[in-house]
Amino acid sequence: MKKVVFIFFAIITVSCGNAQKEQSSEKFEVSKTEEQWKQELSDAEFQVLRKASTERPFSSDLNDIKKPGTFVCAACGNELYETEHKFMSGTGWPSFDRAIEGGVDYGRDSKLGYSRDEVHCARCGGHLGHVFNDGPRETTGKRHCINGIAMDFEPAKQ
Incomplete structure (x- = not known):
């Protein structure tokens, strides 16, 4: 029985x-199917965006961007973050204190044995990174710790 x-x-x-x-x-x-994503994304993008991997810290060129513009999803072009909400966290990944409204979606991740807030692209569901409560106190107190490989940068039009 x-x-x-x-x-x-x-x-x-x-x-x-x-x-x-x-x-x-x-x-x-x-x-899209996994095969379609594999054809459209680089191996590194696929591992992060579709398999929730994490890129090496300090490996992204997006860490140093300070000029006005928008960070978009590398998979679908959805607008995610603005440069004005980016800050240097010292963690090795692009960090923001908030996302563009409606640009991201949230979930839970317990892969490391404890629960974390996971950030996904609201348009395609691609894994972007995680949100922590150790961001700038003078703004939101949040730190969106985002994989640079998961985003592209579009400079503001002059």
Whole structure:
């Protein structure tokens, strides 16, 4: 009897997990297969945006950008962050105290054994990074720690 109950719960869990995956991909305006993403993104972009990897700290050219402009999703071009909300956190990743309204979506990540707030592109669901509560106190107190490889920079038009 215990075996039957265990199998029943295992089937329900797998079914719910698959249904949840289908729903989550449908909630994004831009939805592609893994193969389509692999063809469109570089290997490094694919690993970060679609597999939630993290780039090496201090490896992104976007760390040093200070000129006015917009940081957009490298996968779909969705506007994510403005330079005016960028700050030097010393962590090695581009950091912002807030996102463009509607540009990002949030989830939970427990891969490291503790729960973190994960940031995704609101348009395609691509993994961008995480949000921490150690940002500038004089603004939002938040630090959006974002993988540079997950973004492109578009300078402001003069």
